Amino acid sequence: MSAKPYNLTYPQLGNYDIPIGFLVRKGLGLAYTSPPPMTKQTIELGAKHSPDYVCAPFKCMMGCYIEAMEKGANVIIQTGGTCRLGYYGELHEQILKDLGYDFKIMNLTLAQYGGIMGILGGIKKYAPKRKWSQIAKVIPTVAKMIKSIDKVEDYMRKNMGFEDIPGSFEKIYKHFLSKLRQAETTKDVEELYHLTMRSFSRLPVHKPDDPVRVGIIGEYFTIMDPFSNHEIEKKIAMMGAEVHRWMDLSHSVLSCPDDNALDMLRSYAKYDLKRFPSSIWVDSQRKKIKKYVSEDMGASSVATIAMADHYAASGFDGLVHVKSFGCTPEMDAIPVLHNISADYKIPILYLSYDTQSSDTGIETRAEAFYDMISMRKEARQS
Amino acid sequence: MKIGIPRALLYYRYGIFWETFFQKLGHETVLSPRTNKDILTKGEQLSIDENCLSTKLFFGHVAALEGKCDYCFVPRIANLGDAGRFCSRFEALPDMCSNMFRDTGLKILRANIDPEQNIPAKRAYLKLAMQLGASREQAQAAYEAGMAAQMEDFRKKIKLNRALLKKEGIKVLVVSHPYNLYDEYIGAPIIKSIRNLDAVPICSDGVDPREARSKSTEIARYVPWVVSRELLGAIQMYRNQIDGIVLITAFPCGPDSMVNEMIIRRISHVPILNLLLDSQDGNAGIDTRLESFIDIIRFRKEVEQ
Ligand code: SF4
Ligand code: SF4
Numbered sequence: 001m002s003a004k005p006y007n008l009t010y011p012q013l014g015n016y017d018i019p020i021g022f023l024v025r026k027g028l029g030l031a032y033t034s035p036p037p038m039t040k041q042t043i044e045l046g047a048k049h050s051p052d053y054v055c056a057p058f059k060c061m062m063g064c065y066i067e068a069m070e071k072g073a074n075v076i077i078q079t080g081g082t083c084r085l086g087y088y089g090e091l092h093e094q095i096l097k098d099l100g101y102d103f104k105i106m107n108l109t110l111a112q113y114g115g116i117m118g119i120l121g122g123i124k125k126y127a128p129k130r131k132w133s134q135i136a137k138v139i140p141t142v143a144k145m146i147k148s149i150d151k152v153e154d155y156m157r158k159n160m161g162f163e164d165i166p167g168s169f170e171k172i173y174k175h176f177l178s179k180l181r182q183a184e185t186t187k188d189v190e191e192l193y194h195l196t197m198r199s200f201s202r203l204p205v206h207k208p209d210d211p212v213r214v215g216i217i218g219e220y221f222t223i224m225d226p227f228s229n230h231e232i233e234k235k236i237a238m239m240g241a242e243v244h245r246w247m248d249l250s251h252s253v254l255s256c257p258d259d260n261a262l263d264m265l266r267s268y269a270k271y272d273l274k275r276f277p278s279s280i281w282v283d284s285q286r287k288k289i290k291k292y293v294s295e296d297m298g299a300s301s302v303a304t305i306a307m308a309d310h311y312a313a314s315g316f317d318g319l320v321h322v323k324s325f326g327c328t329p330e331m332d333a334i335p336v337l338h339n340i341s342a343d344y345k346i347p348i349l350y351l352s353y354d355t356q357s358s359d360t361g362i363e364t365r366a367e368a369f370y371d372m373i374s375m376r377k378e379a380r381q382s
Numbered sequence: 383m384k385i386g387i388p389r390a391l392l393y394y395r396y397g398i399f400w401e402t403f404f405q406k407l408g409h410e411t412v413l414s415p416r417t418n419k420d421i422l423t424k425g426e427q428l429s430i431d432e433n434c435l436s437t438k439l440f441f442g443h444v445a446a447l448e449g450k451c452d453y454c455f456v457p458r459i460a461n462l463g464d465a466g467r468f469c470s471r472f473e474a475l476p477d478m479c480s481n482m483f484r485d486t487g488l489k490i491l492r493a494n495i496d497p498e499q500n501i502p503a504k505r506a507y508l509k510l511a512m513q514l515g516a517s518r519e520q521a522q523a524a525y526e527a528g529m530a531a532q533m534e535d536f537r538k539k540i541k542l543n544r545a546l547l548k549k550e551g552i553k554v555l556v557v558s559h560p561y562n563l564y565d566e567y568i569g570a571p572i573i574k575s576i577r578n579l580d581a582v583p584i585c586s587d588g589v590d591p592r593e594a595r596s597k598s599t600e601i602a603r604y605v606p607w608v609v610s611r612e613l614l615g616a617i618q619m620y621r622n623q624i625d626g627i628v629l630i631t632a633f634p635c636g637p638d639s640m641v642n643e644m645i646i647r648r649i650s651h652v653p654i655l656n657l658l659l660d661s662q663d664g665n666a667g668i669d670t671r672l673e674s675f676i677d678i679i680r681f682r683k684e685v686e687q
Contacts, residue, residue, distance in 0.1 A: 051639050051640060051642070051643040052639075053633060053634040053639050053658075054639040054640055054643075055636070055639070058640075083470055083636075084636050084637070084639075084640060086467075086604075086606045087604065087605060087606055087607075087637075087640050087641075088640075089604065090602060090603065090604045090605070090644070091640050091643060091644055094644060094647055094648070095643075095647075098647060107604075109604065274498050292477070292481060293477045293481075294476070294477060294480075294492070295458050295473065295476065295477055295494060296460075296473060297470070297473055297474035297477055297478075298460075298470030298471075298473045298474055299470060301474065325432065325634070326432060326634035326636065326639070328469065328470050328471055328636045329470045329474065331430060331432055331433055332470070332471060332474035332477075332478055333474075334430055335478050335481040335482045336477065336478075336481045338481070339481050339484060352432060
């Protein structure tokens with residue numbers, strides 16, 4: 001590659017490119033280019049240059065990489081993970097090179113680097129003059145950003161469906177995101193977070209005591225990326241439901257779901273990169289679903305089952321299972337979901353997305369599902 | 383005790399080991415029949431549509447063992463440590479089966495093999511043997527007998543390939559997961575067609591797996607999956623002795639969706655035919671494609687000579 005300065009990029013995943021961009025700019029001291037917000041075109045571009053039946057996240061990331069490189073990025077970040085994610089990098093690299101792009105790939109997988117030290121070394125290569133202490137210093141802010149995004153979105157999902165003024169939640173949320181992009185310190189993030197939550201709490205809402213409650217479960221990427229899942233949460237929330245989703249980066253990467261502090265510590269101490277990102281949750285969740293499952297079934301499947309069981313046991317009215325077409329671990333969770341659905345008599349809507357999924361198709365199915373669960377609820381209440 | 387073994391998926395890798403192991407321990411083993419229409423239909427009914435054909439067939443085979451055995455053996459085989467991982471499906475099979483067959487009388491016999499989590503195969507099998515009532519010595523002996531039988535089988539396959547490579551005529555390396563290669567509804571008819579076209583089919587699993595895995599990095603370095611590594615290795619080891627490659631994939635196979643793309647992009651001097659199979663259209667059209675593929679190879683060879 002020419003001597004151009006490094007300019008990093010990471011694919012869109014919800015709004016997480018804000019903290020990642022912050023980490024790159026403030027921690028590594030390097031330039032960062034956000035991929036443009038995903039559009040239909042991004043997906044089409046990605047699909048065109050990907051193998052036909054690879055899972056959709058591969059295609060979305062491909063589209064993001066191409067668009068970000070067109071905007072000037074020259075180092076693409078790829079994170080590993082169990083499942084096929086562990087192999088995305090080498091193939092993305094090959095295809096993009098064949099397309100003639102001049103770039104480097106920071107492929108943060110175990111296969112490439114061997115262990116955590118290798119991975120850290122791999123990152124550091126791009127910022128040789130940077131001190132570790134400078135990099136470490138920004139971590140708390142990055143973590144705070146992630147937690148704030150997750151909490152703000154969680155509140156939205158649970159309340160926006162009952163707003164009195166159409167669009168009132170969305171407006172505050174948009175403001176939150178644009179301010180978050182400008183935040184410089186942990187304090188900035190904290191203040192912004194509190195301000196946002198205060199504004200939310202002042203919005204007029206009409207929420208029944210016992211609202212329709214829907215739990216969203218499913219595959220790691222598609223569940224966290226509203227563009228990929230055609231904003232399924234918002235769609236259902238706006239029909240008049242409280243929507244819950246456990247899976248986000250706070251829960252899956254930052255904090256362990258164990259209830260007591262000792263187990264939590266133990267879980268961190270044993271952190272196992274080979275099972276990234278499931279290491280901190282898989283064992284404790286597995287204990288909770290012993291009656292259905294004895295082993296780790298791969299990737300996010302255990303979280304899917306554990307949360308399905310939890311929502312069902314808490315009396316939710318319906319579940320929506322979200323995944324990309326052909327996603328092996330989530331397909332494998334489905335026989336268990338069938339049993340949970342039968343045991344708790346809770347309806348489950350199964351959505352399998354590919355890059356050709358139509359928005360209307362999803363809307364129609366979500367509507368029919370909502371009508372069915374709200375009718376069931378009424379019947380039960382009367 | 384009667385232990386049922388579904389003739390599908392990893393049976394085609396470890397079957398000989400399993401049968402020898404259980405028999406040495408004094409149990410009777412029952413194999414499901416070769417894939418037939420009933421097994422396919424049953425498998426499709428049990429499975430969601432999106433699953434790969436290989437997995438659908440597996441469930442059909444498990445169902446075929448209902449009422450025929452005391453336990454059906456479905457191990458969890460997650461990885462082989464440094465040798466790589468398996469498709470995540472093989473981590474999920476026992477729990478999938480216990481949920482799918484929950485309301486039937488079928489009982490699942492499990493084993494958990496996961497060297498990455500410190501449970502190497504040997505430990506898992508010894509534990510299983512002792513759960514079944516064997517002493518440590520008996521368990522050890524059964525394990526060793528199983529391994530010996532397995533090694534013998536590998537040697538036989540390698541020898542067969544060596545002999546085939548010496549044959550005259552067009553040689554085609556058929557690259558697929560072993561359970562696809564030999565299944566009546568997936569690979570077997572394709573192999574037969576190649577033979578009928580007067581070409582010599584050579585199966586990708588006739589290689590020393592260890593050697594194949596290490597050779598695979600010459601084509602692609604970071605492939606995480608054991609079997610994909612071995613398939614790549616077979617291509618690397620045989621690429622100069624063959625005239626063409628046929629890739630057989632059960633749609634929408636996770637590992638193949640990526641690794642086959644890599645093969646097509648990185649192997650350029652050997653013609654490649656990529657066959658995607660799903661259960662709906664069976665083998666329609668495949669024979670014609672094979673025929674023209676072999677014709678092209680034949681034509682190329684004649685021109686070169
Ligand atoms: S978890 Fe599913 S979507 Fe993610 S890499 Fe694996 S198969 Fe693809
Ligand atoms: S490797 Fe492919 S064919 Fe085999 S079980 Fe997994 S998805 Fe199916």
